Amino acid sequence: MRLVLFIPMLFLLPHCIQGQNINISGQIFDSRGEPLLQASVVDSLRGQANLSNTYGFYSLSARVNQPIILKFSYVGHVPQVFRFFAHRDTIINVFLAPQTLDEVKIVASKAALLDVQQISSIVLNGQTVKMLPSLMGEADIIKAFALTPGVSNGNEGSAGLYVRGGSTDQNLILLDGAPVYNPNHLFGFLSVFNPDIIKKAELIKGGIPARYGGRLSSVLDIVSKEGSTNQLNGEASIGLVSSKFSINGPIVKDKIGFLLSARTSYLDLILLPTRWDYNSGKSSQFFGYGMSDLNGKLSWKLSSKDQLYWSFYTGSDQFRINNQSYPNLQQGTRLNWGNLTTSLRYNRILNAKMFWNTTVYATKFNYTNQFNSREESSDSLIGRNLFRYSSGLNELAFRSQLDFLAAPQHYLRLGVDINRQRFFPRSIFKETASLDSLFLEETQERIRAHNLSLFAEDEFKLSSRLTLNAGLRLAMYRQETSFWRFEPRFNISYRLLHNLQLRAGYNRMNQFIHLISQAGLRFQNDLWIPSTSDVPPQSASQIVGGLLFKTQHNLTVSLELYHKKTRGIIDFSEGSSFLLDYAKTYRELFTTNGTSTSKGIELFLQKRSDKLDFSLAYTLSKTTNLFTNLNNGKAYPFAFDALHNLSLSAIFTASKGWSFALNAYLRSGFPVTLPTAAIPYPEEAGFEGNRYVFIYTAKNNARLAVYHRGDLAIHHTKLKLNNKSRTWTISIFNFYNRQNPYHAQYENVEQVRVVNGVAEVSTTQQYVVRSFLPIIPSVAYAFTF
Numbered sequence: 001m002r003l004v005l006f007i008p009m010l011f012l013l014p015h016c017i018q019g020q021n022i023n024i025s026g027q028i029f030d031s032r033g034e035p036l037l038q039a040s041v042v043d044s045l046r047g048q049a050n051l052s053n054t055y056g057f058y059s060l061s062a063r064v065n066q067p068i069i070l071k072f073s074y075v076g077h078v079p080q081v082f083r084f085f086a087h088r089d090t091i092i093n094v095f096l097a098p099q100t101l102d103e104v105k106i107v108a109s110k111a112a113l114l115d116v117q118q119i120s121s122i123v124l125n126g127q128t129v130k131m132l133p134s135l136m137g138e139a140d141i142i143k144a145f146a147l148t149p150g151v152s153n154g155n156e157g158s159a160g161l162y163v164r165g166g167s168t169d170q171n172l173i174l175l176d177g178a179p180v181y182n183p184n185h186l187f188g189f190l191s192v193f194n195p196d197i198i199k200k201a202e203l204i205k206g207g208i209p210a211r212y213g214g215r216l217s218s219v220l221d222i223v224s225k226e227g228s229t230n231q232l233n234g235e236a237s238i239g240l241v242s243s244k245f246s247i248n249g250p251i252v253k254d255k256i257g258f259l260l261s262a263r264t265s266y267l268d269l270i271l272l273p274t275r276w277d278y279n280s281g282k283s284s285q286f287f288g289y290g291m292s293d294l295n296g297k298l299s300w301k302l303s304s305k306d307q308l309y310w311s312f313y314t315g316s317d318q319f320r321i322n323n324q325s326y327p328n329l330q331q332g333t334r335l336n337w338g339n340l341t342t343s344l345r346y347n348r349i350l351n352a353k354m355f356w357n358t359t360v361y362a363t364k365f366n367y368t369n370q371f372n373s374r375e376e377s378s379d380s381l382i383g384r385n386l387f388r389y390s391s392g393l394n395e396l397a398f399r400s401q402l403d404f405l406a407a408p409q410h411y412l413r414l415g416v417d418i419n420r421q422r423f424f425p426r427s428i429f430k431e432t433a434s435l436d437s438l439f440l441e442e443t444q445e446r447i448r449a450h451n452l453s454l455f456a457e458d459e460f461k462l463s464s465r466l467t468l469n470a471g472l473r474l475a476m477y478r479q480e481t482s483f484w485r486f487e488p489r490f491n492i493s494y495r496l497l498h499n500l501q502l503r504a505g506y507n508r509m510n511q512f513i514h515l516i517s518q519a520g521l522r523f524q525n526d527l528w529i530p531s532t533s534d535v536p537p538q539s540a541s542q543i544v545g546g547l548l549f550k551t552q553h554n555l556t557v558s559l560e561l562y563h564k565k566t567r568g569i570i571d572f573s574e575g576s577s578f579l580l581d582y583a584k585t586y587r588e589l590f591t592t593n594g595t596s597t598s599k600g601i602e603l604f605l606q607k608r609s610d611k612l613d614f615s616l617a618y619t620l621s622k623t624t625n626l627f628t629n630l631n632n633g634k635a636y637p638f639a640f641d642a643l644h645n646l647s648l649s650a651i652f653t654a655s656k657g658w659s660f661a662l663n664a665y666l667r668s669g670f671p672v673t674l675p676t677a678a679i680p681y682p683e684e685a686g687f688e689g690n691r692y693v694f695i696y697t698a699k700n701n702a703r704l705a706v707y708h709r710g711d712l713a714i715h716h717t718k719l720k721l722n723n724k725s726r727t728w729t730i731s732i733f734n735f736y737n738r739q740n741p742y743h744a745q746y747e748n749v750e751q752v753r754v755v756n757g758v759a760e761v762s763t764t765q766q767y768v769v770r771s772f773l774p775i776i777p778s779v780a781y782a783f784t785f
Contacts, residue, residue, distance in 0.1 A: 021408050023352035025059035026092040028052045028072055032228035033257065033301075036096065037200055038123065039074040047464075053403070054200075054223055055307065055347050057355045061408035062086055072096060089352030093304065119491050119505045120206035120544055120560060122148045126198030126225075128613075131651050133663050133711035135189065135733045137239035137778035141201050141222070142183065142191040147649045147663060149602035149617040150205055150562075154640050155670075156707070156742055157773050159184055159191040162640045163205050164564055165598030165623030166217025169515030169528075170538075173220045176297070176311040178341040178361035181393065182526065185291050185317055186241075186265075192315045192339060196235060196246045197261045197295045199225045206544035206562055207491040207505020210457040210471025211401060211413055216509045216540040216566060224311060226299040227257030237782035241265050242291065256300045265291040278322060287321035305349040312342040328382070329375045337367040355403040366392035366424075367526065386431040393423045393528045410460040413471075417453040421513070422446065425529050449479035449530040451512065457489070465495040477512040479530045483537055485510040499552075503560075504545040511538040514570050516590045527589075535592055538568040546602075558604040566596040571627060594627040596638065611653050619645040631699040639700065642668040661713040669704030672744050676701070678765050692765055694746055704741040704769075709734050726783045733776040742772035 028039040035056030042049045043060055045067060052058045062068050068086055073079040077096035122145065130139045132147075135157060142161055146153040154160035154168075161171050161183070173180045175193070183191045193201075204212070204219040212219045225248070232249030246261035267289045277283035293315040300308040316338030324330050343361035350356055368390040375382040397419030404412040425445045432439040457471035473487040491505040512531045531537040546560030570590045600621030607614040623638035630636075645667040653659045675694035713731040720726065734740075749766040752759055 021061045022064050022086055023059055023061055023089045023405055024086060024092060025349065025352045026094065027056040028058060028094045028096065029056060030077065031095055031097045033230055033254065034226045034228065036074050037223065039072065042071045044069040044071055057349065059353065059405045061405065091349065091352055118204060119503045121202060121204045123200060123202045125200055126195040129195045131659065131661050131715065132649065133661050133713035133731050136241050136776060137729065137731050137780040138190050138242065139195045140191050141193050141195060141198060145203050147615065147617060147647045149604050149619045150600065152640050152645065156740055158188045160188060163218040164562060164600065165596060165638055170215050170217035170511060171220055172212060172215035175222050175313055175341055176224055176343050177345060177359045178343045178363045180339055180341060181365040181528065182337060182339055192293060193222060194244060194261055194263050194293055194295060196244055197224045197259065199223050206507065206542050208489060208507045208509065209469065210455040210473045210489045211415060213453050213473050213475055213487065214511060216511050216538055224295060224297055225259055226297060227259040229254050229257040235782065235784040237780055239780040240778040241267055259297040261295040263293040285323040290318045292316055307347050309345040314340045328377060329373065331373040334370040340364040353405040358400040360398050362396050364394040366390065382434065384433040388429040390427045391425060391527050393421060395419055395421045410458055413457040415455050419451045421449045421530065423528055423530055425527050447479065447530055449477065452476045468492045475510055477531060477537065479532055481533045483512065483531060499550050501548040503548055506543045509540045516570060516572060536568050538566065540564055540566040554608045556606040560602045562600055564598040569594040569596055571630060591627055591629045594625055596623060596625050598623040613651040615649045617647045636699040637671040640670055642670060644668045657717040659715045663711040666708045669706055669741065671700035672702050672704055673699055674702045675746055692748055704744055707740050709738055709740060710736055724784050729780045731778050734773060735775060737775040739771040741769045744769045
């Protein structure tokens with residue numbers, strides 16, 4: 001393992017001993033003291049350009065005793081220019097003030113038109129997400145990424161993330177460095193990420209750098225805002241189903257800042273009358289739902305070189321339904337799920353060439369499904385049953401990374417990841433009681449696993465036109481047996497013209513954990529398990545290439561082609577069920593060693609100006625899965641495979657505080673499994689009317705109709721004193737009320753006709769298509785203070 005890190009250092013040694021170069025480095029902040037990530041630093045004389053990292057750190061090389069002109073800029077902020085002579089390594093921290101509304105202009109210079117770009121990467125911020133039309137007025141970062149090529153949210157209304165044919169568990173979703181294992185609220189209609197606290201969200205779909213590991217399809221890296229260290233700020237909003245509140249400010253001025261944000265739903269209050277009717281006997285059923293989020297962050301500036309951050313998130317959902325089928329029989333179901341993450345991060349500017357960042361994090365996910373029934377007579381208990389199923393996992397990890405400007409042409413990252421995981425695949429408790437007996441049964445499964453990863457990554461300029469990011473990750477996973485995996489990665493970009501760039505990338509990924517999820521039941525039956533001797537790790541190799549074109553008029557065109565091969569995927573065995581097969585071990589529920597093949601072409605156009613933010617995304621793709629023990633050993637389409645996927649987004653800023661936003665979607669229908677034959681039940685089965693049983697011989701053998709939808713949003717913002725604002729938002733989901741197919745199947749439909757006074761019952765086969773979400777208008781009010 002030492003050799004893995006030693007070889008890159010030998011390669012860079014000739015460059016490290018150069019003595020005629022010095023380094024200019026530091027951090028870039030806004031006026032509130034919050035680090036600005038991906039702020040631009042341009043050396044106007046030498047034509048160098050760089051972007052700040054997540055913590056605002058930048059580093060450039062320069063010549064000793066030569067004039068230096070550095071321009072620091074960030075969208076929505078006033079640029080600053082520094083002119084000086086440097087005699088030694090120098091640290092410069094920069095604070096950029098926000099622009100007023102009449103100053104905001106987006107200008108691109110030739111030198112910065114094609115800064116180093118991560119291939120297959122999309123970056124969004126919370127403010128952009130809040131401008132987009134949304135379902136029930138709830139802005140969502142994951143739904144926003146569905147407007148970019150190669151990304152789907154799955155079924156209508158879902159906040160799932162399916163990237164280039166991958167499943168939801170194949171995405172590494174990070175919140176301030178800590179993984180989130182279940183990003184869903186409200187049965188998948190909403191994600192757990194409150195846009196009010198998001199500073200940046202980056203989705204990397206291909207050419208994934210070596211510093212990321214553990215998943216196959218993508219990395220979604222979400223960084224929350226830091227609290228201001230010089231003034232108190234806040235914002236709040238009231239929507240159709242939830243309200244949000246955020247506040248941030250200094251604890252110790254110019255030294256310690258905090259951020260606190262909360263979100264909660266009030267569906268329970270809306271549904272309260274149904275509970276009153278149930279308790280009074282006017283109704284035989286009621287249900288309730290509650291949701292909550294709490295985010296917090298502390299940032300402590302220990303010195304001009306040292307920074308400490310502590311972040312946490314906790315969120316939960318509670319769903320319950322009670323019904324009274326008979327006068328003396330009561331039944332109830334409860335579903336609870338939630339996440340808890342916390343991370344402590346320390347970073348330090350060691351010198352003008354080195355930046356060190358260390359993170360310790362813990363994350364937890366748990367899910368519980370409980371069913372109970374109670375039957376009693378007027379004076380005694382007849383019977384009581386309780387069935388509780390739970391699943392979950394927790395993880396504790398340490399991560400350390402050193403960013404090192406080893407030479408003017410080389411930017412090196414070295415690091416280590418260590419984590420310990422504890423899985424609770426299934427815990428089942430049963431209780432049956434009657435007047436004279438009590439029966440209890442409990443089954444628990446617990447598994448421990450450990451992971452160690454080392455990585456080295458070097459971004460170096462081979463010439464003024466050619467840049468290469470090459471890396472290697474060595475991963476070891478231990479559970480029952482040890483798995484060792486090497487993961488080479490590279491990205492290469494060649495500037496054909498000052499505004500045209502040719503790019504390519506390759507990544508080899510391994511995933512040592514698996515998610516099995518019952519088809520059609522969505523996330524509430526998710527079960528996470530580790531790789532073992534009989535459940536090998538998943539692996540994927542992806543190659544991607546394309547062109548990036550930018551103009552001085554802020555038009556960006558990206559064209560990419562990709563091919564991805566995935567091995568070791570798992571799926572439910574035919575006929576298996578979470579709840580019905582509770583007596584089986586979790587390993588008996590699924591089949592292993594499947595393969596998946598994904599390929600596609602992605603086109604992305606973006607146009608940005610001071611009035612219009614426009615994007616158009618088109619994806620032509622195909623994904624198939626293959627299992628020896630499923631579908632008669634034949635390949636079948638992935639559940640969310642769509643040949644064509646087109647999306648459009650436009651945000652127009654008018655005068656006097658008005659802005660308008662439009663989203664439009666058009667894609668091929670998703671696969672669906674339909675029967676290939678139907679035979680009548682035998683007469684001895686006791687069914688009247690010639691009922692039919694359907695025969696299924698192929699998986700995902702048909703497709704739903706074409707899906708299309710349009711969403712609108714209207715915002716009106718009124719500025720108050722001290723740049724405070726009040727905003728009204730009207731959002732219309734599916735504004736032309738398209739009845740999109742959500743599910744389709746053949747059903748036995750009974751028909752009754754009267755002949756000579758005698759009722760005759762007959763059964764026919766009928767193809768039934770169900771739609772889900774009609775036109776849904778919503779209104780929200782937000783204000784800052």
